Amino acid sequence: MTTLDTPGTPFAVVDADRLDRNASRLRDHLRGLGVPLRLHVKTSKCVEVAERVHAGGPITVSTLAEAEHFADAGYPDILYAVGIDPHKLPRVAALLRRGVTLTVLLDTLVQAEALTRFAREQDLRVPALVEIDCDGHRGGVVSTDPALVEIGRVLGGNLAGVLTHAGESYFAYTPEALRQAARNERDTAVAAATTLRDAGLPCPVVSVGSTPTAHAATDLTGVTEVRAGNYVFFDLVMAGIGVCDVDDLALSVAVTVIGHQRDRNWVITDGGWMATSRDRGTQAQAVDQGYGLVADLRGDLIPDLVMTGASQEHGILSTRDGRPVPELPIGTRLRILPNHACATAAQHDRYHVVRGTAHPLVEATWSRHRGW
Amino acid sequence: MTTLDTPGTPFAVVDADRLDRNASRLRDHLRGLGVPLRLHVKTSKCVEVAERVHAGGPITVSTLAEAEHFADAGYPDILYAVGIDPHKLPRVAALLRRGVTLTVLLDTLVQAEALTRFAREQDLRVPALVEIDCDGHRGGVVSTDPALVEIGRVLGGNLAGVLTHAGESYFAYTPEALRQAARNERDTAVAAATTLRDAGLPCPVVSVGSTPTAHAATDLTGVTEVRAGNYVFFDLVMAGIGVCDVDDLALSVAVTVIGHQRDRNWVITDGGWMATSRDRGTQAQAVDQGYGLVADLRGDLIPDLVMTGASQEHGILSTRDGRPVPELPIGTRLRILPNHACATAAQHDRYHVVRGTAHPLVEATWSRHRGW
Structure with a gap:
């Protein structure tokens, strides 16, 4: 019988009751908003956690090693949410050929051209989302940038939609600032999707998310999926911005x-x-x-x-x-x-x-x- | 033929020429001072690095997992330089029974009593150094604390000597401050050894070290070994305090x-x-x-x-x-x-x-x- 007194320290502990409670809270919230979750597994990198929270559902990964690991565990629908390095496309193709729907992300014409060329050479559709910058936090094109439609045209049949991430929401310290970050994330993604559609391009996926905005959102009309991952464990940073309490950790x-x-x-x-x-x-x-x-x-x-x-x-x-x-x-x-x-x-x-x-x-x- | 263009990024790179140069520099310096090196392997945690720098020589480790790993690789003389948790003594005993000279560290009577009791029960000598505090940076007793001799007496035949670490040397920003940190580290360790010997206790080991003080020391009379580990790779913190140049990294x-x-x-x-x-x-x-x-x-x-x-x-x-x-x-x-x-x-x-x-x-x- 192993207790927390048994293993040699230091070691990591997960409280499964809290994990279940955190999972239920976001599941119920998103159900109320009518939008499915695409769990980000970069926090736990653990199949048992994903099984418990979101068994077999669509997931987001931060590395191709994670994609391969979760594909091995039977996850069929995976989004690799870091801008694609063209050098990594052969590993993407290997996953697609296994029957996994692996979607990649990009925000430049150079990446779109490399992907389209690769897909043509491989006779493969490589689904790609265009990253949209909603708050100046990291990557992405702004939704009004003419490059968005150019990238969409170059992607052709590989274009799968748009994605944005409200990275600045980690620095939103009031409920109103969090709601505003969620509104801005949704509005920017929907505006980008509208730009593509107005140009005659398809945009089936409108992906948004971060743990703070996923919990703060009150209206996700036009959004097709919400990404969140940290919330399965939560942490003191999240407690500090008011998304959870310390006893949710x-x-x-x-x-x-x-x-x-x-x-x-x-x-x-x-x-x-x-x-x-x-x-x-x-x-x-x-x-x-x-x-x-x-x-x-x-x-x-x-x-x-x-x-x-x-x-x-x-x-x-x-x-x-x-x-x-x-x-x-x-x-x-x-x-x-x-x-x-x-x-x-x-x-x-x-x-x-x-x-x-x-x-x-x-x-x-x-x-x-x-x-x- | 693999070049740095081949593996998927990100990945760690080691420049073996710089590693060899860093190793030679400290080897030559310590040879000049007449004191042997006890390489700290916590930086690289890599047998090939240790082989290259200090094949089969005495080493320092930061975890028992490292001790077991390097014992498997044939390193016979290992110092575990983190204060011993009595719960970990069975793993220490297993290494000793394999014929590895594993020395542990402690700075309280409670640990000394637990170790002595365990050693007696196991009919085993468990060599232990008493940690000496030379600069208020972390653990250790000060060399004038009567607890030092008390701990030594409780350890009895398990007492192997004293150890100090000039943790504050990482914040010494001039050559003179570095030399002063090295002098203080040496003087404190030797004073503690003298205190034990004056009380009629043995103190065969007088262990000092940190990467900055190992390089700055000019006189190590009375010291029996120098611990250093970071210097095999060096880094920007070490360059910032002047122990190396950026092109040594x-x-x-x-x-x-x-x-x-x-x-x-x-x-x-x-x-x-x-x-x-x-x-x-x-x-x-x-x-x-x-x-x-x-x-x-x-x-x-x-x-x-x-x-x-x-x-x-x-x-x-x-x-x-x-x-x-x-x-x-x-x-x-x-x-x-x-x-x-x-x-x-x-x-x-x-x-x-x-x-x-x-x-x-x-x-x-x-x-x-x-x-x-």
């Missing part, structure tokens, strides 16, 4: 107390940045959570205790207000709640699965994929 | 240009924080290098270009002074020189090995260990 890292520096009011653990990642996503938020908040092994938060420092295999815990740290003897196990679930999960090869605080048993171990 | 990440945002003067690549890590170690230095400097595929720096932004699988390159970014067409491959080699290497499962700029061939692929 389904991912944590179990660590052990290995020392004290009482003069400096420090507790030292065996969980450093190798276990939590270097992500300091809350640094720019109203409340800087350091490298994460600290809970006991059952998952109950220890008030005021924060992971304030990290070297490779050492974590430093201290209190926000300088009050003495609680008595945590050598050997005490704790759980660190992370800033950024995608980055913290990436440091681990497996998840130890528990169900809420009532059951300290490790019910399963789920493996996590990695690489490119 | 042996680790980089190959990425591909996948887009441009000309209005924002951005080049977008397929190498995000998943490939570089979230480490922003130069943020606090005189010159903030963002997520890293940018070189062409041969390794020649592209002046003024910096990786200024990162999402999971996207990197943003822009210029420091706002001058237009150079023309880098879609599909161009580049190399990112990282802030922190330990963190960047940890994002990869293998290294693609080249020899300097004259040979773009990938001569070998070396695998990297991970986990705990």
